Structures are given as structure tokens and as C-alpha cells.
Amino acid sequence: MIPTPPELDPVIHAQARLRVMATLSTLGPGDQITFSRLQELLDMTPGNLITHLRKLTAAGYVNTEKRGGRTSTTFVEITPRGRSAFDHYLAALHDLLTPSGHVDRVSSPAHDGRAPHTKEP
Amino acid sequence: MSQSQGVAMTDRSQDVVSSDPPSPELLLALVEGQQRRTEHLTTPDPRVMYGTWGVVWFAGHLLLFLGGLADPLLPLSAALAVFFGMLVVGNAVVGVELVRAFHGLRGDSRRFGILYGLTWPIGMTAVSLVVVAAGAHGLPDPLAGMLFATLPAVLTGVLLMAGAALWDSRVDFGLGCWFAVLGTASAFTSPPTTNLLLSLLGGGVLLVAALVAALRRSGRPRGEG
Incomplete structure (x- = not known):
């Protein structure tokens, strides 16, 4: 694993989880997606996706919910905290592209995912 | 890709x-x-939506035009039958596309999409039945034919503009304005000219919209889709 620059949330700073967050954040607020459809959109193996969803769930960025009886379906959604953390992560990436902009950037939003996303000019 | x-x-x-x-x-x-x-992958493909109705409007109204000429190239009843058949197939294609886009999703986006999608066939059926009722009340055939062609065009314009407001789409708002104007303007003509206008300027514009959507999706890295 590469070292994570201090500005970048280590939970999101893995390409697989970054893609999961990009997918879930594209859905509308409150929208949920089944595990199998998410897997299809990501082109991931079930085992891989489960592993990454566990890490994102542990960080409070993603919720999973099982519904139904014997043939239960798992629904996945991004949490407001996860959406905020993802916005911060993208802002930090943009700051890295324009070095002058990231001087004032607070550290990883992983510990404070509710901080508002401030847009850079 | x-x-x-x-x-x-x-x-x-x-x-x-x-x-x-x-x-x-x-x-x-x-x-x-x-x-x-x-x-x-999670929104209805504009190529399918515009393309399907583009074909139905273009070919359907062209057939009604050809069947409505003083010296018709095919019986008007046959043109009408094909047109209705195309409407059924068009609704089926769009329905399949909506299911493809929304399967595995749950929440407001899917619910709004399904409700908006259902608004179209319900609205079109209602408008068409009103014209049928007007005919039963003695409205002359040329007038009924004009209303049967133009009211769906006006309704298409209104629904496109409403959808544009919901999903913040300038393309759909522009198309909606176009159909509202086209439906109104073509009401000042009589069939089969009305049908020719709706075929070329209604169906034709939808086919162009489908083509533009296809070009944007394949060519630009950041197309609206």
C-alpha cells in the first residue's frame, strides 16, 4: 500500500473504494442500489466488493440493508457522511493539481465527514 | 469507450x-x-428514447400523409393500423429501456422516473380518446384528424418541458418548446399536410436529437448524455 498524502482520506484513497464511492455518489440522495447491480456497474467480483464495502461501512460512509425473506436482497447506499467525505476527497485531489490551493486544506475528512465542502474558485 | x-x-x-x-x-x-x-447505465438512454419516438413520429405520420392524399398511396385505414401498431411497439421499447435503466435501484430517482414515464402513455391515451369522443359527437373527420395529430404534439411539448424542469435539461426544454410551437402551428393546417409537418419537423427533430445524443456519448469524454 502506498503512503497516503495527508490531505487524502485513506479510506477512499484506494482505487476500488474510490470507484465504489464515485458510483454511489452519482445516484440521487437517498437512492439505494442492490449489491448485484452495484457489482455490475463496477465490474467487480462479489468477494472484492464485499471486502471494500465492509471498510466503507466501518468508516460510516456506506450503509447496507438486507431486505426480504429467504431470497433476501442487499441494498447499498452512500451516507451523508460518506458523500461529504467523497466531496472532500475530490476537493483535495483538485488542490493537489493546483498546489497553491491546498495550503489551507484541513487534514483527512475521514474523522470529520460532516464538514461542509468548500468549493475552490 | x-x-x-x-x-x-x-x-x-x-x-x-x-x-x-x-x-x-x-x-x-x-x-x-x-x-x-x-x-x-442508470438513466434511460436518450438515444433509445428520442430514437424510438423519432421513428414512430417520422414513419407513422408519413404513412398517414401518404394515406390521406387525394390519390392515396395506401388505404388510410392501413396507415392508421400501422401507426397504432408502431405506438404499441414504441411504448414497449421505452418500457424495456426504463426497466433496464432502473433495475436494482430503489429510491426517489426511480420512483420519479417511473411516475414520469407513466404520465406519457396515460396522457396520450386520454387526449386521443377525447378526440375520438369529439368525433362521436359529430366533429367532422378532417377536424378530428387535425386534432388527433396536433394535440399529442402539444402534449409532447408540455411533458418534455415538465421533464426538463424536473431533471434540469435544456435540451428537453428546447425540444418541448419546439413541439409546443409545432403542434400549435400545424393546427392551422389540414390533414394530410398536418401529418407531413409532424413527420418531418416532429419525428425528424427527434431523430436528430437521437443522433446528437449518440455523437455526444461516443465522442466527448464529458457529454451530458
Whole structure:
């Protein structure tokens, strides 16, 4: 694993989880997606996706919910905290592209995912 | 497939294990590619939506025009039968596309999409039945034919503009304005000229919209889709 620059949330700073967050954040607020459809959109193996969803769930960025009886379906959604953390992560990436902009950037939003996303000019 | 989509697909699901950290540019491209892929696969494809109704309007009204000529190229009843058949097939194609886009999703976006999608066939059926009722009340055939062609065009304009407001789409708002104007203007003509106008300027415009959507999706890395 590469070292994570201090500005970048280590939970999101893995390409697989970054893609999961990009997918879930594209859905509308409150929208949920089944595990199998998410897997299809990501082109991931079930085992891989489960592993990454566990890490994102542990960080409070993603919720999973099982519904139904014997043939239960798992629904996945991004949490407001996860959406905020993802916005911060993208802002930090943009700051890295324009070095002058990231001087004032607070550290990883992983510990404070509710901080508002401030847009850079 | 765009370059960034290629990045999204080829990186699959592995953590970052390379000794060289991925650049912010690559990570942003990864995000954009995946967001675009998600948006494309979870929203109704504009190529299918515009294309389907473009074909129905263009070919259907062209047949009604040819069947309504003083020296008709085919019986008007046959043209009407084909037109209704195309409407049924068009609704089926659009229904399948909505199911494809929304399967596995739950929440407001899917609910709004389904309700909006149902508004079309219900609205069109209601408007058409009103014209049928007007005919039963003694409205002359040429007038009924004009209303049967133009009222759906006006309703199409209104629904496109309403959808544009819901999903913030300038393209749909522009198309909606166009159909409202076209439906109104063509009401000052009589069939079969009315049908020719709706075929060329209604169906034709929808086919152009489908073509533009196809070009945007295949050509530009950041198309609206």
C-alpha cells in the first residue's frame, strides 16, 4: 500500500473504494442500489466488493440493508457522511493539481465527514 | 469507450499496490469515468428514447400523409393500423429501456422516473380518446384528424418541458418548446399536410436529437448524455 498524502482520506484513497464511492455518489440522495447491480456497474467480483464495502461501512460512509425473506436482497447506499467525505476527497485531489490551493486544506475528512465542502474558485 | 472509461474498466477492483502512487489526474479521471458509466447505465438512454419516438413520429405520420392524399398511396385505414401498431411497439421499447435503466435501484430517482414515464402513455391515451369522443359527437373527420395529430404534439411539448424542469435539461426544454410551437402551428393546417409537418419537423427533430445524443456519448469524454 502506498503512503497516503495527508490531505487524502485513506479510506477512499484506494482505487476500488474510490470507484465504489464515485458510483454511489452519482445516484440521487437517498437512492439505494442492490449489491448485484452495484457489482455490475463496477465490474467487480462479489468477494472484492464485499471486502471494500465492509471498510466503507466501518468508516460510516456506506450503509447496507438486507431486505426480504429467504431470497433476501442487499441494498447499498452512500451516507451523508460518506458523500461529504467523497466531496472532500475530490476537493483535495483538485488542490493537489493546483498546489497553491491546498495550503489551507484541513487534514483527512475521514474523522470529520460532516464538514461542509468548500468549493475552490 | 472514452479514455477515462477505459481507466475505470481496466483498473478493476484492486487496491493501489503500485510503487508509484497514482497521480491526482488519473484518480480524477477514474472518478469521472465511473460517474459517467454509472449515469449512462442508470438513466434511460436518450438515444433509445428520442430514437424510438423519432421513428414512430417520422414513419407513422408519413404513412398517414401518404394515406390521406387525394390519390392515396395506401388505404388510410392501413396507415392508421400501422401507426397504432408502431405506438404499441414504441411504448414497449421505452418500457424495456426504463426497466433496464432502473433495475436494482430503489429510491426517489426511480420512483420519479417511473411516475414520469407513466404520465406519457396515460396522457396520450386520454387526449386521443377525447378526440375520438369529439368525433362521436359529430366533429367532422378532417377536424378530428387535425386534432388527433396536433394535440399529442402539444402534449409532447408540455411533458418534455415538465421533464426538463424536473431533471434540469435544456435540451428537453428546447425540444418541448419546439413541439409546443409545432403542434400549435400545424393546427392551422389540414390533414394530410398536418401529418407531413409532424413527420418531418416532429419525428425528424427527434431523430436528430437521437443522433446528437449518440455523437455526444461516443465522442466527448464529458457529454451530458
